[in-house]
Amino acid sequence: MVDSALVLKGQTIAYTCYTVVIMLVMAWFALRITRPGKSKVNPALFYTFVGFLTVLGVSLHIITYNTIPWSEMDLKRHEITPDQSFAIDVANHEFILPEEKMVIEVGQIVEFDVTSKDLTYGFGLFREDNTMLFQMQVVPGHRNDILWKFLKPGLYTIRSTEYSGPKGIAMIEENAVEVVEP
């Protein structure tokens, strides 16, 4: 499985290239429309552009579905048996973690089943450099479960990723998850 940091790196490169190109195109356009010259716009160019956008819009999701491994795992998670499962409750702006430390072996598929007893919260795992591994919403009265395959050893911090009032900013469990080599 590809690490989520790598996915974000790919996205950063793609989006940065796009922003540079579109800014250059607009600068070129702004310069050219102030000068005389050929002004007819061929409708074929318009239809080609529409076709390109359609292909781009549809293919983005097909590509990500086939290259980002957790997409398929997430949509089909009820058909997958996890290697480990952790039940976590949230109430009064506090995570109530399992009594034993959550230790996971590299390569394991793990289920986090998080239940809110009061408000809507978020549940995210963060690396030691503060980058995000993944997150989900935690909605009261509903099942909030996620599967994740851990690829790298390390300590991961749990943090609420949804605003739940000013008290919510303290919802951080430092190094609550440890991933070790098998």
Place this chain on the structure above:
Amino acid sequence: MSFVNTLMKGEQGLFKAESLTAMQKLTLRFVVVGLVYYLFVVVEGMIMRIVEVEQIDMISQEQFFAILTAHPLVGIFGSTYAIVMGAFLFLVPYLMKKPLYSMKLAHWNFFLIAGGTFIFWLAGFISHYAPLYTLYWPLPADFTQFNPVGGAFFILGIALVMVGSIFFVINIFKTIAYTPEGWEKQPGAKLLGSAIGTVGFGNLLRKKEKRKEHLVSLPVAAIARGTVDMALNAGIILFTGLLILTYMVAAILGYDLKDTAVDALLYKNWFWWGLDLIADGLVLIFVAGTWYLLATMITGKKLFMQNIARAALLLELVVSWTVWSHHLLADQAQPAILKVVSGEMVTAFELITQGLAFFITLATLWAARPLKMTNELKFLLGGLLGFALAVPAGIMQADVGLNRVLHNTQWIIGPHVHVAILVGLTMTLYAAIYLLLPILTNGAKLYSQKLANLHFWLHLFGGIGMGAFMGMAGLKGMLRRTLYFNGEYDLYMILALVCGALLLIAFLLFFINIVMTVGLEGLIGIFKPVKNKNKDLVPAE
């Protein structure tokens, strides 16, 4: 003219407030109030940017989140709604060459937007009511954190804005359909059909020779279709406000209603359905319509592919009713079918509809080259660039895979939301203001072109830069709607703060330029009662 004289009387003394019609005054009042609320929003944004870097004693954490709650609402309702409503209440009659249906309704519209915004802002400022604009259930009714009295005033302010919005909706549709006194009977139903798009849709099914003509112009059709979303949105927000108010009144009277009576996920779905009618509905439709209007007024030419543009506006309206689920991609209980169909696939249509509007506007401009680089043209190009940057950023995050690592990070609020609003939407509005200024002021002359140029560049760099640095922080894991205390993202936040300062300076330069254009006497005159109460849009020759 001396500086002081220009400050008092305006550039060359050309602006005479007493020459304005009632309609011109009302539109200018909307614009001035919208700009003042924009200043509120920029200052609030700067305060929050400073707190993101360094906690300051003056701003408690409760105050910070109250500002965070009011900030987008003041921006959308107090600023954008006010400017857009003012402009459209003038433009619909102007384009249809008939008087506005009701000046009385328009005045109430103005007071409710301006007053409602001030009430919810003040309630948040004093009571620190801070459930954010998302109002995720049951947070707005969590009275262990928030005072129900402060909350009730906050919700009351929002409700007044929504009532004002409904008055706007009525006035727009009535203006399109009604028959002014002394006029020949107007085909009201047909005019409405043309405006909303049923005529255009029917034409798709008719043979070429039996197709009906469009009775309203394309910009009026865009305004009408965006107004449909405004009506639906006002209904949803009013209903939700009433629900929250019920819990508040009960708490004030000493009763504790069970918040589990409301399903949090169902609530989240209906509320996002309504909220998204603004973000992915009326904003995009109004912006596309404004681009078309600006392009045709700047060039004096017909719009490129105007039948397709009209059809795309109808498609955008339908798309706006079905995309809300992209806000719930991180909700695991949300049905997968909704995530994929509404959240991903239908949302991707926005790339097409907005891309069409982008291309059509550029092609219309291109067909008229060479063009003079006027203020309205350069701000229009800035607005187009803003959406060209922000829409693809939004499409990327509306993906089941990418959303898992982007949701609620600074990426969402930076390259997508702030670039869309500050660069895309606001620069489009500035283009409209620069274009309409001579029409609304009966020929006032802009005080300084240098200030207008500085306004453009500082706003463009400030807006794009702020979005970029927020986005970089988001990709490094920085969440929105929270605070960090160990300097984790200080570098990005300081750079975003510098860009925010550019935006503030840009606005102040623009404001000075406008004040020097109309003069302080003229500015005050806009708010003085109008002598001539007839329904003329501009003074008779």
